[in-house]
Amino acid sequence: MSRRVVKGTVLSRGIAVGKPHLLSVCHLDEVEKKRTTKCVEREILRYQKAISKSIIDVESLQKQLKAECAHAGVAVLETHKQMLKDPLITDVVEEEIRNSKNSGLTVLNALIEEYRERFRSLKDPIIAERFCDIQDVADRVRNHLRRRDRLCLNQFGEEVIIFAHEVTPTDVAEMRKSEVLGIVTQVGTVTSHAAIIAKAKGIPFLSNLSFTNEEIFVAKEVIVDATKGELIILPTKQERAKYLAQKEQLFAYKEALEHEEIASVTQDGKEIGLSLNVDSPFDLKEKTKQQCCGVGLFRTEFLLNSDGIEVDEEEQTIVYEDLLRAFENKPVVIRLFDFGGDKELPARLSKKEENPAMGCRAIRLLLQEKQMLKKQLRAIYRAASAGIPKILLPMITTLSEVDEVNAFIDEVIKELRKEGHKVRKRLPLGCMVEVPTIALLADLVARRVDFLSIGTNDLTQFVMGADRANSEVSHLYTSHHPSILRLIGYVASEANKRRLPFSICGEIAADPRFTPLLIGLGLSELSLHENAFASVRHLISQITKKEAQSLAKKALRLSEASEVEELCLDFYRTKCPEDQTY
Numbered sequence: 001m002s003r004r005v006v007k008g009t010v011l012s013r014g015i016a017v018g019k020p021h022l023l024s025v026c027h028l029d030e031v032e033k034k035r036t037t038k039c040v041e042r043e044i045l046r047y048q049k050a051i052s053k054s055i056i057d058v059e060s061l062q063k064q065l066k067a068e069c070a071h072a073g074v075a076v077l078e079t080h081k082q083m084l085k086d087p088l089i090t091d092v093v094e095e096e097i098r099n100s101k102n103s104g105l106t107v108l109n110a111l112i113e114e115y116r117e118r119f120r121s122l123k124d125p126i127i128a129e130r131f132c133d134i135q136d137v138a139d140r141v142r143n144h145l146r147r148r149d150r151l152c153l154n155q156f157g158e159e160v161i162i163f164a165h166e167v168t169p170t171d172v173a174e175m176r177k178s179e180v181l182g183i184v185t186q187v188g189t190v191t192s193h194a195a196i197i198a199k200a201k202g203i204p205f206l207s208n209l210s211f212t213n214e215e216i217f218v219a220k221e222v223i224v225d226a227t228k229g230e231l232i233i234l235p236t237k238q239e240r241a242k243y244l245a246q247k248e249q250l251f252a253y254k255e256a257l258e259h260e261e262i263a264s265v266t267q268d269g270k271e272i273g274l275s276l277n278v279d280s281p282f283d284l285k286e287k288t289k290q291q292c293c294g295v296g297l298f299r300t301e302f303l304l305n306s307d308g309i310e311v312d313e314e315e316q317t318i319v320y321e322d323l324l325r326a327f328e329n330k331p332v333v334i335r336l337f338d339f340g341g342d343k344e345l346p347a348r349l350s351k352k353e354e355n356p357a358m359g360c361r362a363i364r365l366l367l368q369e370k371q372m373l374k375k376q377l378r379a380i381y382r383a384a385s386a387g388i389p390k391i392l393l394p395m396i397t398t399l400s401e402v403d404e405v406n407a408f409i410d411e412v413i414k415e416l417r418k419e420g421h422k423v424r425k426r427l428p429l430g431c432m433v434e435v436p437t438i439a440l441l442a443d444l445v446a447r448r449v450d451f452l453s454i455g456t457n458d459l460t461q462f463v464m465g466a467d468r469a470n471s472e473v474s475h476l477y478t479s480h481h482p483s484i485l486r487l488i489g490y491v492a493s494e495a496n497k498r499r500l501p502f503s504i505c506g507e508i509a510a511d512p513r514f515t516p517l518l519i520g521l522g523l524s525e526l527s528l529h530e531n532a533f534a535s536v537r538h539l540i541s542q543i544t545k546k547e548a549q550s551l552a553k554k555a556l557r558l559s560e561a562s563e564v565e566e567l568c569l570d571f572y573r574t575k576c577p578e579d580q581t582y
């Protein structure tokens with residue numbers, strides 16, 4: 001095994017030097033804690049769910065293979081489906097969970113190990129092939145079981161660089177920055193929620209590169225250069241020293257920016273409001289809380305408990321109250337559940353859709369699941385006296401959806417008042433601009449709501465026709481494409497005309513290279529993750545509004561995203577020459 005350099009895509013910027021740790025390898029000797037008598041039935045339910053999900057996976061693969069006329073594959077998968085329905089995999093495992101109180105994963109692992117031994121003793125290559133099928137089926141079930149467990153990602157006990165085929169948002173949310181120095185995956189996209197959380201935590205993340213389990217197992221050390229987009233397996237001593245120095249330099253630069261006592265005002269006096277995107281309210285820095293203008297986006301869909309059920313009204317009320325109190329007299333924008341698409345759905349609503357990004361998600365789902373919508377609205381209104389909440393509607397496509405929610409809010413308020421809750425006034429209601437219809441109808445929607453928030457992460461996928469979660473089309477998925485800039489400019493001018501507050505909360509708002517462009521397009525409020533706060537504020541303090549406007553004018557004349565990027569990067573380098581992140 002020798003030194004190897006692999007090119008990848010940067011999902012979260014930074015440098016990491018350390019020991020690799022392979023996540024998605026399956027350990028057959030992995031044994032989980034015994035369940036208590038009370039939890040046994042829940043464990044069986046968890047196992048049954050993993051089996052049903054595996055069957056859904058297989059059926060969807062079969063459909064894909066049929067479309068590709070790969071009929072032999074369809075037949076192989078039919079045997080997998082039968083195995084998943086075999087009483088040995090269902091009844092026997094369930095009975096064993098009940099008797100032994102072991103977890104589904106432990107029981108399944110023991111069963112597979114027993115089979116391995118039996119097949120091995122037969123010494124027949126054709127029969128040995130059959131074992132590969134059993135293993136494949138078991139891996140599928142195991143993956144679903146593990147996904148629910150989410151064990152161990154916050155307790156490595158040492159500093160590691162995570163290697164996996166893919167990581168979920170919850171995986172990254174669980175990782176501790178003090179232990180996880182970096183993340184490397186084979187697939188991933190820039191605005192996937194896993195990447196958004198990694199950026200928020202400041203964990204370097206590199207993706208879309210190939211590595212083998214063996215080389216990662218063997219490698220004692222790797223370097224993740226998530227500035228240039230390179231992974232170095234088995235680096236030389238000199239490289240190690242060079243990258244450690246560069247990491248130190250990046251850290252020192254960031255620290256210096258965080259200690260700057262400056263306002264986010266351009267040199268010619270234009271004030272730019274910076275609010276925070278909050279995914280989990282628990283670990284925000286006190287200093288940023290004081291310096292920001294409030295919360296521009298609270299992503300409530302992370303309020304799902306480990307069984308995939310949204311937390312109840314009482315618990316939601318407490319979470320909202322705590323967040324509102326934490327920001328005292330600053331506004332907090334609470335977005336209604338944006339379930340579905342690239343984000344997890346509550347387990348009971350899980351279903352297979354051909355195009356989940358364009359399917360029944362966010363407000364569409366909430367308008368179907370009125371009880372869920374009602375509970376969330378009640379919780380927000382009940383928590384309201386703790387601060388200054390605003391309500392944001394995700395994925396609005398038509399104005400009638402806004403009207404329907406508005407009418408529903410009237411009913412909820414009436415009900416709360418009848419029950420004796422004090423509801424002083426209606427809370428400001430805002431609309432996400434994520435679907436092109438709403439951007440194009442900005443003048444009309446501006447009359448129906450109290451504020452707008454441009455969600456460029458989703459807007460980009462719909463304008464560019466490129467799934468934000470599909471790394472195969474990530475070359476098309478660019479939020480700084482001139483077409484998106486034109487739409488942002490249009491929304492900004494319509495909102496400014498009517499003095500309607502509006503901001504951008506997509507990832508582009510957290511990238512200081514594009515901050516001048518957004519200001520030039522008419523933005524005076526940005527909502528971004530805490531980790532980008534200091535660098536965006538610093539950039540604002542280095543430019544004039546006039547410069548920003550002239551940059552935006554030039555960008556609007558370009559035809560390619562790469563030209564916009566180059567223009568903005570050149571400008572950025574003249575303003576922040578010390579920053580080596582880009």
Ligand code: PEP
Pocket residue numbers: 297299338434454455456457458459505506507
């Ligand atoms: C967006 O779409 O730009 C956005 C901020 O929402 P999310 O990333 O949560 O979909």
Ligand code: MG
Pocket residue numbers: 434455457458
């Ligand atoms: Mg969105």
